[in-house]
Amino acid sequence: MLYFDNNATTMPCAEAIEAAGLAMNELWHNPSSVHRPGQAARAAVELARRALAHLIGAQPRDLVLTSSGTESIDLAIRGVLARSKRRVLVTTSVEHASVRDLAEHLGRQGVEVRELPLLPGGLVDIAALPGVVDESVALVSVQWANNETGLVQPIAEIAAAARAAGAVMHTDGVQWVGKAPADVQALDIDLLSYSPHKFHGAKGCGVLWVRPGVRLTPTIFGTQELGRRGGTEAVPAILAAGAAAKEARAWLAEPGAASSGATKRNVLEASILTSVPDAVVNAGGERLWNTSNIGFPGLEAEALLLLLSERGVCASAGAACSSGSLEPSPVLLAMGVPARVAHGSIRLSLSRYTTEQEVRECASAVAACVKKLRASGGA
Numbered sequence: 001m002l003y004f005d006n007n008a009t010t011m012p013c014a015e016a017i018e019a020a021g022l023a024m025n026e027l028w029h030n031p032s033s034v035h036r037p038g039q040a041a042r043a044a045v046e047l048a049r050r051a052l053a054h055l056i057g058a059q060p061r062d063l064v065l066t067s068s069g070t071e072s073i074d075l076a077i078r079g080v081l082a083r084s085k086r087r088v089l090v091t092t093s094v095e096h097a098s099v100r101d102l103a104e105h106l107g108r109q110g111v112e113v114r115e116l117p118l119l120p121g122g123l124v125d126i127a128a129l130p131g132v133v134d135e136s137v138a139l140v141s142v143q144w145a146n147n148e149t150g151l152v153q154p155i156a157e158i159a160a161a162a163r164a165a166g167a168v169m170h171t172d173g174v175q176w177v178g179k180a181p182a183d184v185q186a187l188d189i190d191l192l193s194y195s196p197h198k199f200h201g202a203k204g205c206g207v208l209w210v211r212p213g214v215r216l217t218p219t220i221f222g223t224q225e226l227g228r229r230g231g232t233e234a235v236p237a238i239l240a241a242g243a244a245a246k247e248a249r250a251w252l253a254e255p256g257a258a259s260s261g262a263t264k265r266n267v268l269e270a271s272i273l274t275s276v277p278d279a280v281v282n283a284g285g286e287r288l289w290n291t292s293n294i295g296f297p298g299l300e301a302e303a304l305l306l307l308l309s310e311r312g313v314c315a316s317a318g319a320a321c322s323s324g325s326l327e328p329s330p331v332l333l334a335m336g337v338p339a340r341v342a343h344g345s346i347r348l349s350l351s352r353y354t355t356e357q358e359v360r361e362c363a364s365a366v367a368a369c370v371k372k373l374r375a376s377g378g379a
């Protein structure tokens with residue numbers, strides 16, 4: 001199998017599997033229990049929290065452990081709005097569905113939702129910030145890197161505009177954290193969501209970093225997480241997350257880690273473009289090293305994905321949750337990608353474990369499938 005769907009989820013690393021196994025076999029007790037095995041589980045959870053905090057340059061006590069990136073985002077956005085007297089949420093049209101759908105829902109509940117204007121490639125138009133982010137804004141929520149294209153938003157500039165307006169700044173770092181360096185001390189944001197299953201942890205644990213002093217109303221009440229998020233801790237997923245964070249941090253410290261990944265992605269794109277000259281890379285600016293979004297004009301992405309799947313290549317069209325629908329990706333359309341290209345666009349996403357051999361095999365499979373579809377009139 002050639003797995004090129006790492007923005008959907010990643011294979012757990014060996015250390016994460018071992019940590020989850022330990023939790024299932026031995027540390028299965030309730031971390032809130034006062035007895036000795038309960039306290040052993042507590043100690044393991046706190047060590048995992050520390051590793052997750054170190055990955056973003058944070059203090060462990062400032063992390064809220066949740067069930068997913070989606071829940072972290074939900075807590076950040078609803079939690080801030082519930083506390084604030086201001087009624088405006090600022091976001092973009094290229095956010096993940098966990099932000100877009102929540103914003104739409106909140107809009108129906110009386111929150112004023114403003115979208116930041118985008119430049120033609122999909123980047124937030126910095127020049128437009130002062131006109132949108134004013135003193136009525138409670139929260140600005142903009143993703144760090146886009147899940148479909150890897151496009152990296154100018155978070156520091158957006159955060160500065162939020163700060164100037166006295167608004168809280170949340171960043172959806174689900175695709176960024178664990179794949180690229182993140183330091184919350186250097187970046188002037190207030191809240192950062194991330195998700196260990198995107199960097200070789202396990203599903204079932206998400207993280208929200210909260211800058212000290214930022215107050216949130218919980219969305220799930222209970223005593224855990226210092227009253228910020230109720231629910232008995234998912235110890236296996238949390239220990240896997242901690243192990244994955246440690247591994248990701250070690251990998252990020254290796255010289256040239258991300259650039260060697262980018263080289264593989266670039267080889268993948270170059271060899272596809274050589275075989276399919278009318279293919280288009282949907283980029284739009286600086287991208288996360290592991291993500292490639294390629295359009296094959298006139299083709300139907302779903303047909304291509306099915307053919308690729310038959311050849312053992314796992315890829316996706318846009319967000320995993322919107323595949324299965326024949327609508328072109330709203331993110332690509334918002335970036336200004338023509339509908340004819342957006343319809344035939346697929347996402348190939350690498351991991352730090354992807355090999356050059358896999359890249360070569362994937363490129364030739366893509367080229368062969370595109371040729372086959374075009375020859376059979378499947379375009």
Ligand code: PLP
Pocket residue numbers: 007008068069070071096098143145146147172174175195197206
């Ligand atoms: N935000 C982005 C940018 C994502 O790519 C995803 C998942 O694909 C999420 C949020 C949601 O994260 P989770 O799958 O952990 O709920």
